[in-house]
Amino acid sequence: MTRTTTQKRGSPVLNPQKFITQERLNSKLDIDQINTFLESNPTRQALTHSLVEQIIYDPVLKTDTDYYDQTKEQLRLNTAKKINRLSIYMEHDIKTAREQFRDQDLMKQLQTESSTVPPLTNKDISIFDKRLSLVANMDPQLGTRVGVHLGLFGNCIKGNGTDEQIKYWLQERGATLIKGIYGCFAMTELGHGSNVAQLQTRAVYDVKKDCFIIDTPDLTATKWWIGGAAHSATHTVVYARLIVNEKDYGVKTFVVPLRDTSTFQLLPGIAIGDIGSKMGRDGIDNGWIQFRNVVIPREFMLSRFTKVIPRPNGANPIVKTEPQLDAISGYSALLSGRVNMVMDSFRFGSKFATIGIRYAVGRQQFAPKKNAEETQLIDYPLHQYRVLPQLVIPYLVSPAAFKLMDNYYSTLDELYAVSSSGDKVKLAKVSSKLKNLFIDSASLKATNTWLIAQLIDELRQSCGGHGYSQYNAFGKGYDDWVVQCTWEGDNNILCLTSAKSILKKFVDSATMGKYDKELDSDSFGYLDPKYIMGIFSGSSKIELDKLSGYRDVWAISLVKLLGHIAKIVEKSRNIDGVSKLLVLVAKFHAIHYMLKTYYVKLSNPGESYVTDEATRDALWNAYKLFSIYFIDKHSGEFQQLEIFKPREISQLIQPKLMELLPLIRNDAIALTDAFKLPDAMINAPIGYYDGDIYHNYFNEVCKNNPTEKDGAGIPSYHGLLSSMLGRGFEFDARLGGAAAAETLAQLNK
């Protein structure tokens, strides 16, 4: 499509790229340093950009605007093609991680039982994990379809299987290599989602056969929403009630084959159907599964923490469990997903912020006076309020996301090591760490997936009608995104669960001085008994003249909010009655976590890699805006808890907000460019780098909507329309005509 550049007869010329280029040239910020800050460190930064390059130029993996026009069937097929392609990258990435491209058949060795090469570790697949996370930013459904296999199926086996089971299913059979078998994760049922403990699917141990019989007792026990089940998975892990000798041991996990791996035929007793259309992510083949007395060997039960040990002569077997770890591990498969969703929040947030900000800078509407040039949207205070806080959100999410991810890997490594050793003291310690990780990841997952849903929505609206075009990414982006608020732990449930744990810690600390400094000083520093006492005695002050004050105000609000809640619960003895407030606790905890992590990182040049002063100042402004924006958003609670007086909201907080916005506005293009997202990743013409909004957008629309077969603007069904328009007085004739006076008179005789 050639560009339409005619500009005639002095008609006012809109030139968005002029503004964007000019602002880019005027900026003094060092966007390379900012990008290092956002990507955690130079090594990770380099890896990100190297992977992004490979992805956007890969002929199979690249995603174009035609993506927005694909039907469910096309999306399913294209996603499968991309999985196929990714499976080769997996081998490549493992070789890269092991630095082993020379002189060894690494894959063959890994898949050989007797081989002596070290078994696969999380580190070996860390490059691929990152690749998948980046691919997901362009094509979220692809991320999920592979993520279910590696992340849910794989992590369920890693978390609940014995060392031998892990090695067999994931390495020798090839699952980690996306080879041999393809897994899905049959947890959720039609009747039970959040309440995993009440799942109805049964795994009954048969003494004679030394097997389990997996069965779906009722319609509501149908496994539901199972990603990959409809068409891709050959195996699944099933969450089912372990029944031995009629005793119910609760929900455990079992590997169950579903399909012949070469013909893809369903195995006996397996009924599977397609769940069909969803709000988004139609490239995922979510399915339902019913089991009709499906037989699997006892050894297919994942037995790290629960073992069924047969006894001779048909005697009832022994069931051995390690209850503490069993409970934690049962859900550890979901932990990885939650941690990843915080990283997704950074990536998706930065993508949509880029689109919204570039449009706001390039788009003009309304002139201050007649014949003057129209004003850029970004120069309206209301528009600044709408879009700039959204721009800083991914900034604050990033350090928290990396920290959480690192914490997840180190804690899990510790758990694996300790659970093999059997050391009780160490076990208790790692289990406490894991519980804290649950709290942090749950509150950060819930808060950030909600924030990004709002960010996409707010920025879409800020682009007016053009935001509603599918080609500008917001529509599908929102539809694909919002499931993150529901799956792998419903946001409200996650908030309640984590807030209840925080409340318990608070009560222990405030009333009994119980506080584990070593364990809790990082995320839960605000629960130090001394700190709490300082707040309630009124000796802690809010100091917004200091940078740390923007963080501490949230610590103070958390303590006051928790105190408020504890008082109500003490009186009412009903924790459900304060659940609306508990959701706030989780949100405030997440906001505090993000501010704290960002503060630590940026305060420390060795961690931030930001040496340029103007750049550092801009990053501090982002930090301040984040804090002040959410104080203003929650000004109801801040006043109610008497953290700020009504007057202070009017005279301190809101003026500060209005002061910060123009500062960030000046850096808006630089802060956007600093995400370093190539156009191919943005995939929304109004947000491309060159800022030539109108040509880019017009050309993409034309490319995806060629002239109609029957002629330009003539739909295949034009006969339907022309016959409607050309009709005569048939209806009159049929009714009015037949009801003519003479006829009626005749009928009346």
Add this chain to the structure above:
Amino acid sequence: MTRTTTQKRGSPVLNPQKFITQERLNSKLDIDQINTFLESNPTRQALTHSLVEQIIYDPVLKTDTDYYDQTKEQLRLNTAKKINRLSIYMEHDIKTAREQFRDQDLMKQLQTESSTVPPLTNKDISIFDKRLSLVANMDPQLGTRVGVHLGLFGNCIKGNGTDEQIKYWLQERGATLIKGIYGCFAMTELGHGSNVAQLQTRAVYDVKKDCFIIDTPDLTATKWWIGGAAHSATHTVVYARLIVNEKDYGVKTFVVPLRDTSTFQLLPGIAIGDIGSKMGRDGIDNGWIQFRNVVIPREFMLSRFTKVIPRPNGANPIVKTEPQLDAISGYSALLSGRVNMVMDSFRFGSKFATIGIRYAVGRQQFAPKKNAEETQLIDYPLHQYRVLPQLVIPYLVSPAAFKLMDNYYSTLDELYAVSSSGDKVKLAKVSSKLKNLFIDSASLKATNTWLIAQLIDELRQSCGGHGYSQYNAFGKGYDDWVVQCTWEGDNNILCLTSAKSILKKFVDSATMGKYDKELDSDSFGYLDPKYIMGIFSGSSKIELDKLSGYRDVWAISLVKLLGHIAKIVEKSRNIDGVSKLLVLVAKFHAIHYMLKTYYVKLSNPGESYVTDEATRDALWNAYKLFSIYFIDKHSGEFQQLEIFKPREISQLIQPKLMELLPLIRNDAIALTDAFKLPDAMINAPIGYYDGDIYHNYFNEVCKNNPTEKDGAGIPSYHGLLSSMLGRGFEFDARLGGAAAAETLAQLNK
């Protein structure tokens, strides 16, 4: 599909229909009376139900869950089929409105120039308008595709055409009958949306030809988003700059033919393309249009308020305008859309509230203790807080929607009458009324389209994963809905415009005692100088022990908020700086309008038709909850403006909120049933009347997703998957193999 009813071996049985039926039986509310209240009065109620019956049983118009699986092409075709069908209903509905089914060829007469039957009026098409509004609740894109033709194209001609032009285009040519010609509305351009006055398309008067030349001077002047342009429209109204003798008279409206009405070929100089995929409503054929020196006769300019009068001998013509009415009328076409969107807010809100509430009553999750029956979602306080305020929102919208609609029709009738008479005094009066109507409709449109977007989102989330299934209506419902926040006046712009007018009224009243009681006492009663003085002198009290107090607290907050804003603007002299607060003014005005209208209606038995006391109490509870819920939501502002002290939020407002929720909870099923939406209109199996959530949902999923062609669970692309899983060590061989020690040694020589 037969029902799966197996229930085996004492597995816990989930029985949602039991709860829903029981609650229905236990309710003492009179849902018929409530429905009359919601449908405005018994006559309108009867019409609604009669039309709904026809729509849901019509073989072409009915909409099933397969709707959620249709591709853009299928949606476009099916929408065209439905338009074709509706065109016959239009004739039927006009005959019904005229009560003329006997003895006259009414349509023929209407289309005959010399006929003596009275011309078509708004009343004649009021039944069809209601039919269209109800159809839109099932199939929003259909509503729009017809609405653009009748509402935008038609109203633009009605608002700007002379009596003869109106009669010719709409009646004789058949447009109102959906016949002869099909119209679209070419206002928005690629570069200009909200700023209509700066549109770039030009209509240059050619003295010699006595014609206009319509032209697109630049890419950004391309008409964009034009519903119906891509495939259906034969004609359009174009918003273009009137240029006569090189003088620019600003933007006026012109009728321009686009296509041959029988072949659908584009006419000379017309270039049209398809805008392609959108976030929702893909059944609308939005297109772009470029005009290349398209010639139309002078008489095609709509000339009620602006006339180009040629003079003999090639002299420059006279351009005669009535500036005041011209400006108002130019946008009056959008007024009808805004008024309709408030009605849509009621209808869509009630639909999604029905789904969310029935699911909340039928769904159980988590038991209070082991082996106890699991708790219904609706019994959790957090869930009550999430869903019950959403249930009462459509209750409060309904009376406001009907009042606004009535006001719109009466004001427009007055305008037509007065503008023909030319009476200057009356003209000024009706123009003031029209301005008030602009304020009310703008603030109600913006506030309610936002509220319903949130309602759909909140209720979808409250249904967990099942809310994400396309078959449960939320996904497409949201995607289709949210464009209402943007089109026919962007919500933020509408809020700013209406709030600025309110602020002006406030300043006039507060500083100069200027207040037109006759004109303003209805919507702007809170701007009475005495009332304002009472508030600032501190003599007005908030009395939440009285029903009127729930309304008045919003009047008080409006005055205080306006006072706060006026003070800031006085100091800063910059109205843009307070735009965030102005958006609040518009929202508060709308909330107050809704509470006030509801209060008047329910207080008056002759208007409410509610005679049963328990029923009336329940309706008052809905009113209270609406007010308190939004006070709590805006508790930041209520404290900041010192309407409530922080203590009062904790000890008065929030406890009242928690008191009201369980009351409404008891009536939840009755208040839902009272919308009287048949299953066919709900079109979401988890929300059907019988409450058999799981069977209904499972069966719809199975119906829409039959067994795959290649065998159950085997996708057509299974070869792609099985070859990936069955692959050997090709990658090793290709790279590792070639890089074997011997080869490398050889290459090293």
